[in-house]
Amino acid sequence: MRGAVSAGMCVVLEAMGLVSAFDRIYGVSAGALNACATAAGQAALAATLYEDAAIRGVINRMRPLVRRPVVNFEVLFGEVIGARKPLSFDGLAAGPEFRALATSLETMSLRVLADFPDMTEAMDAVRASGALPGLGGPAPRFRGERMTDGGLIEPIPFQTALAEGATHVLVLRSRPAGYRKRSLVGVAEALALHESPGLVELLRQRQGTYNRLAAQLEAGDATPDENRVFQIAVPGDTRLIGRLETDADRVAGAVRRGAMTMARPSSPGRSTSAGSPLCIGPGPRSQRGWRPDAGVPRSVTGSGRTSRPSAADGAFLVRCPDWTGWTQWMLSRRVTTLAE
Secondary structure: OOOOHHHHHHHHHHHHOOHHHHEEEEOOOOOOHHHHHHHHHHHHHHHHHHHHHHOOOOOOOOOOHOOOOEEEEHHHHHHHHHHHHHOOHHHHHHHHHHHHHEOOOOOOOEEEEEEOOOHHHHHHHHHHHHOOOOOOOOOOOOOOEEEHHHHHHHOOHHHHHHHHOOOOOOOOOOOOOOOOOOOOHHHHHHOOOOOOOHHHHHHHHHHHHOOOOHHHHHHHOOOOOOOEEEEEEEOOOOOOOOOOOHHHHHHHHHHHHHHHHHOOOOOOOOOEEEOOOEEEEEOOOOOOOOHHOOOOOOOOOOOOOEHHHHOHHHOOEOHHHHHHHHHHHHHHOEEEEEEO
């Protein structure tokens, strides 16, 4: 559920019309869903999925008592996403390249999943990247290989982006820049994975890997050229939600926090979480304006069901006089973005 934060950031990028400035979008764990949706031009739609998923049908901490997974990925991907709010492959094919990071359970090594022939396989990659070891049921297969969370090996995937030729990288963080993981493996995870020593070891190493990458980003040491990697991170006093959060209000608040953070950067640099606000008003097909601190925009369809308009449908007009320099920086480079 922490991906709700970077989902809110992606909504603002989409509203500003800046997604086309990116050549490639990487995602890992929940960030893979945000990356896929943003590449498809549906970041605003995907941001609503987190609140939709905050239900007991998807997340139920009591299910292990009856030998069932805590997270029901069948309901999440089959009903919440697939049946109710599917993503568009036409949009994905026309947008920036989407790549997801996953961990191979065959070799305990990182896989970069790409070149999807249809949306079914793209969503299979999203599911593989976000699979929860020990908490999400049997490991999904991608192209015949058992996969799990790519964040076990590269929790903030800017190194893969750089290794694959990115010249400039924008990192969207779901945690504050100064956040560091504690060296703990959850009891539930350890018990569920007692027969998989390789995965337990990756879980133990994840803390050190995450902290090293986060420190590099915060200090501006990700690359020799500090202007190549730029991160957007929520403020240090942000109250984080857990990955198994089921309080829909808190999840919606995480989306809003991400949007507000993205709307208030100061200027290109190593790290930022504050600055001048972005003003967003109604577009030609929207009767209601939206500001990042007012929540995810909503409209009521003819069927009476609540939906949120997509920026691709003209729902937003963006006025950002204070963003002129930052926007020019974005558009003057071919940038790779990634979501944690």
